[in-house]
Amino acid sequence: MTTRFTGTDRYIATDDLMMAVNASVTLQRPLLIKGEPGTGKTMLAEEVAASLGRELIVWPIKSTTKAQHGLYEYDAVSRLRDSQLGNDKVHDIRNYIVKGKLWQAFEADTAPVLLIDEIDKADIEFPNDLLRELDQMEFFVHETQEFVRARQRPIIIITSNNEKELPDAFLRRCFFHYIRFPDRETMQAIIDVHFPDIRQQLVSQALEVFFSIRELPGLKKKPTTSELLDWLKLLDAENVSAEQLQAQQDDSAAPPLAGALLKNEQDLQLFERLMQIARLRR
Numbered sequence: 001m002t003t004r005f006t007g008t009d010r011y012i013a014t015d016d017l018m019m020a021v022n023a024s025v026t027l028q029r030p031l032l033i034k035g036e037p038g039t040g041k042t043m044l045a046e047e048v049a050a051s052l053g054r055e056l057i058v059w060p061i062k063s064t065t066k067a068q069h070g071l072y073e074y075d076a077v078s079r080l081r082d083s084q085l086g087n088d089k090v091h092d093i094r095n096y097i098v099k100g101k102l103w104q105a106f107e108a109d110t111a112p113v114l115l116i117d118e119i120d121k122a123d124i125e126f127p128n129d130l131l132r133e134l135d136q137m138e139f140f141v142h143e144t145q146e147f148v149r150a151r152q153r154p155i156i157i158i159t160s161n162n163e164k165e166l167p168d169a170f171l172r173r174c175f176f177h178y179i180r181f182p183d184r185e186t187m188q189a190i191i192d193v194h195f196p197d198i199r200q201q202l203v204s205q206a207l208e209v210f211f212s213i214r215e216l217p218g219l220k221k222k223p224t225t226s227e228l229l230d231w232l233k234l235l236d237a238e239n240v241s242a243e244q245l246q247a248q249q250d251d252s253a254a255p256p257l258a259g260a261l262l263k264n265e266q267d268l269q270l271f272e273r274l275m276q277i278a279r280l281r282r
Contacts, residue, residue, distance in 0.1 A: 003052065011047035012182075012189045021048055029225065030116075030134060031157035032166075034180030038224025041159040044179075045115035047076055055112040057154075059101035065122045067129035070102040071139050071148075087161040093143050102133060103148055111152035121214040127170035129245065133174060146190040170174035182225060184211065206232055209245055209255050213262070218270055223261040237266055251278070 005021040007013035012194055013021075021044075024031035033041045048058035075096040082090045089095045099107075105114040109247075119127060133139045137150035160166065173258065182190060184207060191203055210231070214222045223231075236255045248255055252275040255261070256269075262268045 005048050005051050008051050009049045010193060011043060012052075012193060013044070013047070014186065014188060017044070017177060017179065020175060024157075028153050030050065030158050030174045031177060032158045032160065032171070032176045032244070034160045034162055034176070036181055036222070037161055037225050039179045039181060040225065041179060042115065045113055045117075045157040045159075048155065049113040052113070052155070053112065054155065054182075055108060057101050057108075057112050058115045058117060059106050060117045061119050061121045063121055063123075064268060065126065067126055067133075068100075068181055070116075071132070071133065072100050072103055072141060073098045076141050095256040097141065097143060102130075105154040106137065106148055106150040108154070111153060112154050114154045114156045116156065116158045118161060120157050120163040121164065124164060124167070124215035128167050131169060133171065133199035133257070158251065180268055182242040187225070187228070190225060190260070191232065195236070198232065198236050199242070202235060202240070202245070205242040205245040205249075206235060209249055210261070212249075213255075213271070216271065216274060217269050221263050223263075223266060227261050227263075231257060232262055 003022075005013070005018055005025075005026055007018060020033075021031060033044060035041055042211065045058075046056060048054075074093075075098055079090055079093070079096045097208050105112050134156065137153055140147055187207065188203070191198070195203075206228070210223060210228050213219075238257070240256050245255060254271060254275065258268070258271075262271060
């Protein structure tokens with residue numbers, strides 16, 4: 001079974017990103033991926049698993065997620081209910097241990113890819129509470145007085161949108177990579193993968209509009225790769241021509257279906273004001 005990630009037909013991975021994935025595997029350290037939302041951080045884990053022929057286990061993190069949830073949870077309520085009903089399984093506490101995503105990854109026969117998605121959404125103590133488990137690849141189950149140890153060290157990919165700073169002790173245990181926003185050439189390659197039959201004149205003009213919007217000063221949320229792909233899909237479905245896009249850009253007007261690119265009223269109002277200023281200066 002291969003342990004080298006070389007990208008896939010569905011995912012355009014830059015050389016430095018492939019190098020980061022393989023360095024993480026070699027060092028047996030979690031790969032911490034940061035980058036703008038919509039730059040393919042989550043999809044990377046999916047494609048690494050597909051490329052290496054591994055199971056993908058996804059642990060989505062929320063603001064209420066605790067590290068313990070990834071290990072296991074003891075369902076005391078179900079045990080109490082079964083006790084009241086006289087169910088025989090109440091005598092074995094293991095029947096009430098709910099395995100978390102980390103436990104599932106540890107007990108896999110072949111090392112899976114474990115995605116800990118958007119770790120920065122959790123409480124600041126969350127990363128620190130996982131230090132020993134990620135280092136030693138084991139944890140203790142107090143209810144059964146047993147250790148759970150990883151059969152194979154999983155490939156761990158951790159994503160962050162940089163909403164919170166992560167603790168230094170946690171960062172020391174990771175291999176870090178920042179996914180830079182794709183340049184025009186890379187973006188063209190991404191579009192070709194997703195829309196191989198789309199009109200290239202439309203793509204060329206749409207990229208002009210897209211990158212000009214991203215360069216506008218003061219935007220609260222710049223449009224990202226996923227939003228560009230949504231926009232292109234809509235433009236193609238509505239049969240918008242490259243000439244229409246060019247004409248509206250020349251007139252300093254908002255592009256058609258701009259709601260796919262600009263996601264809040266402040267950015268839309270800013271864009272409209274800048275376009276008005278551009279018209280007045282002519």
